[in-house]
Amino acid sequence: MKSDRGYTDGCFDLAHSGHFNAIRQASHQVDTLVIGVNSDKDILRFKGPTILNEDERLMVMQAVKWGHEVE
Numbered sequence: 001m002k003s004d005r006g007y008t009d010g011c012f013d014l015a016h017s018g019h020f021n022a023i024r025q026a027s028h029q030v031d032t033l034v035i036g037v038n039s040d041k042d043i044l045r046f047k048g049p050t051i052l053n054e055d056e057r058l059m060v061m062q063a064v065k066w067g068h069e070v071e
Contacts, residue, residue: 002031009036011043012057013050020064027066035067 008026012019027033040054052060061070 002029004030005032005034006030007034007036009038011038011047011050012061013043013052015057015060023064024066032068033066034069034071035061035064036071037061
């Protein structure tokens with residue numbers, strides 16, 4: 001049985017097929033999938049500098065057909 005709403009998040013700095021596959025699989029479990037993009041500040045703190053900035057990563061995730069909302 002599907003849940004109404006689900007959430008997945010990540011850095012998505014240079015998104016790749018593994019990211020897209022995880023998002024696709026998550027979308028099959030819920031009616032509405034929200035994709036969260038980690039902030040530049042958090043990524044810098046835990047992983048180091050990014051290649052794409054937060055706005056660029058948000059735009060990439062907004063283009064993913066399996067997500068319904070991006071935040």
